[in-house]
Amino acid sequence: MDTDFYRIKRLPPYVIAEVNAMRAAARAEGRDIIDLGMGNPDLPPPQHVIDKLCEVAQNPDAHGYSQSKGIPGLRKAQAAYYQRRFGVELDPESEVVVTLGSKEGLASLATAITAPGDTILAPNPSYPIHTFGFIIAGASIRSVPTTPDERYWDELEKAMNFTVPRPTVLVVNFPSNPTAEVVDLAFYERLVDWAKFHKVWILSDLAYSELYFDGKPTPSILQVPGAKDVAVEFTSMSKTFSMAGWRLGFAVGNPTLIAALTRVKSYIDYGAFTPMQAAAVAALNGPQDIVEKNRQLYHKRRDVMVEAFGRAGWEIPPPPASMFAWAPLPPTLKEMGSMEFAKQLLIHAEVAVAPGVGYGEDGEGFVRIGLVENEQRLRQAGRNIRRYLQSMGVNSSAA
Numbered sequence: 192m193d194t195d196f197y198r199i200k201r202l203p204p205y206v207i208a209e210v211n212a213m214r215a216a217a218r219a220e221g222r223d224i225i226d227l228g229m230g231n232p233d234l235p236p237p238q239h240v241i242d243k244l245c246e247v248a249q250n251p252d253a254h255g256y257s258q259s260k261g262i263p264g265l266r267k268a269q270a271a272y273y274q275r276r277f278g279v280e281l282d283p284e285s286e287v288v289v290t291l292g293s294k295e296g297l298a299s300l301a302t303a304i305t306a307p308g309d310t311i312l313a314p315n316p317s318y319p320i321h322t323f324g325f326i327i328a329g330a331s332i333r334s335v336p337t338t339p340d341e342r343y344w345d346e347l348e349k350a351m352n353f354t355v356p357r358p359t360v361l362v363v364n365f366p367s368n369p370t371a372e373v374v375d376l377a378f379y380e381r382l383v384d385w386a387k388f389h390k391v392w393i394l395s396d397l398a399y400s401e402l403y404f405d406g407k408p409t410p411s412i413l414q415v416p417g418a419k420d421v422a423v424e425f426t427s428m429s430k431t432f433s434m435a436g437w438r439l440g441f442a443v444g445n446p447t448l449i450a451a452l453t454r455v456k457s458y459i460d461y462g463a464f465t466p467m468q469a470a471a472v473a474a475l476n477g478p479q480d481i482v483e484k485n486r487q488l489y490h491k492r493r494d495v496m497v498e499a500f501g502r503a504g505w506e507i508p509p510p511p512a513s514m515f516a517w518a519p520l521p522p523t524l525k526e527m528g529s530m531e532f533a534k535q536l537l538i539h540a541e542v543a544v545a546p547g548v549g550y551g552e553d554g555e556g557f558v559r560i561g562l563v564e565n566e567q568r569l570r571q572a573g574r575n576i577r578r579y580l581q582s583m584g585v586n587s588s589a590a
Contacts, residue, residue, distance in 0.1 A: 201326050205319075206549035210533050214543045225572045227561045228533075228543040230368070230514055234433040234488070236474070237481045243473035247466035257462035260453045261289025261441075265468045268475035269426075269441045276400075277411040285446045286419070288453050291463060293398050293425040293440035296452065297362075298324040299459065300394065300423070300442065303451040305330045310354050312347070312361040312391075316547060316554035318368045321396065325360070333358060334551065337367055339374045344381075351389050361386065364396040366409055369550045369559040370517040371510030373403070379412040386421040392448065393422040398440075399513040401431040401482050404490045409512060413444055423448045430514060431482060432474045439463055439471050489514055492562040492569060499573025504585045507560070516560040517547075521585050529558050539582070540575040 210228060217224050235241075247253050260266070266283040273279040281287055290296030297320050305311070307329030313322045315334035322332045333354050335346045350358055363382065365374045386393050395412045403409045412422050423444035429435035442452055462468070496516065497509050507518045519525075520532050527535070529546035536542050536558075545561070547554030564572070 198327050198329075202323060206530065207545050209530070210537065210543065210546060213534060213537055217537065217541070222541055224537065224541050224543055225564055225568050225575070226543045227564060227572065228545045228559075229563070230430075230435075230561050231563055232430060232433040232435050232514070233563050233565070234485060236432050236434050236437075236470075237477070239477055240432065240434070240470045240474045244466050244470035247469040250466075253465045253469075255465075257465045257468060259456045259460055259462045261287070261462060262465060262468045262472075264472045265289055265475075268472045269443065272475050273411070273413070273443060277414050279411060279413045281413075281443050282446075286449055287441060287443050288449050288456070289462060289468065290425070290440040290442055290452075290456070291460060292429065292438040293396060293427040293442075294320050295438070296425050296440055296442045297321065297394065297396065298327065299455050300448065300452045301325045301328045301330070303455040304360065304392070304448065308356065309360075310356055310358045312350055312358045314362065314364060314367070315552065316369055316550035316557075317362070317364060318396070318550065321362045321364060322551070334553070335361075337370050337372060337553070339365070339372065339378050344385075347385065351391075357389075358391060360392045360394060362394045362396070363412070364398075366399040366403065366512035368396075368399065368513060369515055369545070369547065369554065369557075371513045371515050373407070373409055373512050376410045376414055379410060379415050379418070383412065383415045383418045383421060387417070391421070392445075393418075395422055395424040397424050398427040399430055400426055402486060402489055402514055403512040404486070404493065404509075405511060407511065419444050419446075421445065423452075428471055428474060431485070433485065434471070434474070437463070437467050437471070439467060489562050492564075492566060495566045496560065496562060496569045496573075499570045500576060503573045503577035504580045505576060514562045516562070518544075518558050518560050520556055520558065521580060523585055524580075524583060525556060529555055533558055536576065536579065540572070540579040542572045542575055 266287040270281040270283045301324040305328040309330040311325040311330045314337045333350050336343050427440040510516045529548045533546040545559040547557030
């Protein structure tokens with residue numbers, strides 16, 4: 192019996208899982224691990240969302256199969272969100288589909304539009320599904336930088352001129368996971384023009400659309416006139432409303448791509464539990480003060496983390512958006528590598544972070560730090576890290 196499965200052979204061991212296993216083992220031993228490694232929100236959803244979930248779940252008719260593309264009310268609510276937030280009009284029937292989180296949506300769309308041997312352009316470093324969703328579907332990946340500077344455009348042109356077969360899809364993710372980089376609308380305008388010229392589809396992951404800081408809202412690619420000709424965009428309830436475990440997201444935009452995604456999903460799933468979808472409607476259509484409250488909370492955590500880790504001797508650039516900081520290893524420990532540094536931090540400082548190499552080879556030399564613990568715990572993490580760095584000969588800036 193053949194056990195050398197084609198797609199499994201194309202999936203390397205999940206690097207971050209090694210650190211996660213160490214964290215779990217340490218906690219099983221009773222150690223107090225401050226987990227800044229996984230982007231798992233520690234905040235609850237709004238109470239009125241929980242109330243709606245419970246209310247609809249009391250209905251005996253709510254427990255059957257739902258709709259794979261999402262209930263009509265939820266698709267309308269997402270269209271209303273795009274109109275309200277970005278000034279973008281969407282047809283709930285042909286330009287919106289509900290996904291089981293943006294991760295499933297990206298993977299299902301990759302399955303729908305990718306043929307074995309296709310070439311896909313994806314950022315490096317990047318969230319793993321941006322590459323491995325297409326690798327599972329049989330495609331090859333050509334990496335492009337994450338940083339949206341002139342080198343980015345040069346690499347796109349090289350990819351189109353020297354890649355065989357020519358790339359068919361470009362994945363973009365701003366605010367970026369893991370690097371937290373952002374772009375302005377002018378970037379998207381240039382990107383849409385580029386995609387139309389080269390006849391390339393754009394898949395935009397906008398999961399962190401509402402976690403922006405310093406008063407600079409993140410744009411949507413669909414704000415560009417004509418963007419729907421070439422682009423779809425993924426968003427999620429996970430971070431905006433602290434509903435990560437609910438697995439509710441959306442794909443919106445180009446009707447052809449939405450139809451392809453909808454068709455594949457019709458074979459794979461029946462959609463999320465109807466009471467959860469109804470509760471998501473309540474989140475999108477109800478009071479939005481929780482969005483601003485969470486944004487301010489993550490902003491404060493960012494500032495506390497940067498200050499506390501800086502005092503420990505580890506200077507970290509403040510991220511302009513998202514719930515992550517992309518932190519270069521302390522210079523004197525850079526040769527250790529991101530994986531070993533993450534392990535040592537877990538062992539000696541009881542702080543878990545995600546090694547940058549887990550997001551692609553260009554992530555080496557960095558770790559991703561999640562702002563998913565309260566301010567007190569972030570300060571505690573800073574003190575723990577200070578002791579570890581001092582033991583390694585790194586001077587802190589604390590008085």
